[in-house]
Amino acid sequence: MYEEIxxxxxxxxxxxxxxxxxxxxxxxxxxxGIKKPQRAALQKQFIKQxxxxxxxxxxxxxxxxxxxxxxxxxxxxxxxVALRNKxxxxxxxxxxxxxxxxxxxxxxxxxxxxxxxxILQKYPEGKKEIILKWSKSDNIWLSRTxxxxxxxxxxxxxxxxxxxxIFDNLNSDEFFINKAIGWALREYSKTDKCWVKNxxxxxxxxxxxxxxxxxxx
Numbered sequence: 001m002y003e004e005i006x007x008x009x010x011x012x013x014x015x016x017x018x019x020x021x022x023x024x025x026x027x028x029x030x031x032x033g034i035k036k037p038q039r040a041a042l043q044k045q046f047i048k049q050x051x052x053x054x055x056x057x058x059x060x061x062x063x064x065x066x067x068x069x070x071x072x073x074x075x076x077x078x079x080x081v082a083l084r085n086k087x088x089x090x091x092x093x094x095x096x097x098x099x100x101x102x103x104x105x106x107x108x109x110x111x112x113x114x115x116x117x118x119i120l121q122k123y124p125e126g127k128k129e130i131i132l133k134w135s136k137s138d139n140i141w142l143s144r145t146x147x148x149x150x151x152x153x154x155x156x157x158x159x160x161x162x163x164x165x166i167f168d169n170l171n172s173d174e175f176f177i178n179k180a181i182g183w184a185l186r187e188y189s190k191t192d193k194c195w196v197k198n199x200x201x202x203x204x205x206x207x208x209x210x211x212x213x214x215x216x217x
Contacts, residue, residue, distance in 0.1 A: 002060060005046045009034060009071055012042060021070070028104055029070040036074075043075055047082050056083050058094055065098060073102060077110050084115055089123040092116065092130065096142070103141040105176060112145040113152055120149060121156070128161060135165040140174050147180040154191045162188070163199070170205070181205065182212020189216045 009032055018033030025031075034042065050057070056079070064076040076098070080087070099111050120127045135146035146165045150157050162184060169177050182205075189196040197217050200210055 001046060001049055002063070005043060005075070006067070006072075008042055009039075009069070009075075012038065025070065025104065025106065029073075029102070030068045032069045032071050034071050039071055039074065040078075043078065046075075047078060050079050051082050053083070053086075055086055056080065056091065056094075058091075061094070061098075065101060070106075073107050077107055077114075081110070081114050084118050087115070087119055089119060089126075092119060095119075099141050099145055100139055103139075105144075108141045108144060109148060112148040116145055117149040117152055121153065127158075131161060131165060132168070135168040140172075140176055143169055143172075144176055144180045147177070147184050151184065151187050154188075157188055157191070159195065166203075166205075170203070172206070175208070178206040178208040179212060182209040185209070185213030186215050189213065193217055 012032070012034055014033030016033065017035065018031040021031040021033060021035075022029065061076045061079065064072040064079075067073075080095070095111055095115055099108055120130070131146045131149065134142040137143055137146075143165075147162075147169065150162060166181050166184070169181065172178060185196050185199065193216065196213060200213055200217075205213070
């Protein structure tokens with residue numbers, strides 16, 4: 001099945017679209033030029049077969065991650081999301097490797113919100129230790145993950161933890177960190193506008209974080 005899906009993707013490459021997609025991602029990665037709807041159709045059966053397995057095939061995931069074209073990393077993320085109910089807490093270590101390799105917002109944000117967020121909600125023991133370690137990491141993508149992992153939590157958001165990871169990164173001049181802070185606040189404002197408004201008023205946030213976080217206030 002692995003060789004089949006690789007061949008199928010290559011057979012459907014579109015060089016014209018590939019250039020556009022690479023340019024959108026600041027030419028950090030090569031692309032096959034397969035847009036999301038087409039990719040979803042191409043990989044549908046492969047994902048279906050993968051879901052029959054009792055656990056995640058990490059060898060497969062890392063093989064896909066090592067391939068040069070970005071669509072294969074998207075496929076790896078889609079497999080993990082499809083199998084996330086079979087992930088255990090110990091597999092956070094494997095996801096951390098993905099966060100820190102070929103890192104960019106397109107994969108990191110999905111790994112953060114759809115996988116790390118899911119696992120730590122299911123297995124909350126030791127959550128703070130993991131997140132606070134990442135929050136203070138020199139790797140901006142681990143810090144971004146710490147900020148964004150609760151993105152889908154709504155009224156289950158741990159506000160103390162959210163505040164701490166924001167404070168850990170308050171003086172950052174990194175665009176992706178300040179953008180993430182604003183995004184996390186904006187998303188939570190859909191649940192509690194008052195809390196977010198007060199948080200922004202009481203803390204000296206980067207202007208980008210304020211602008212993003214205030215969008216729905």
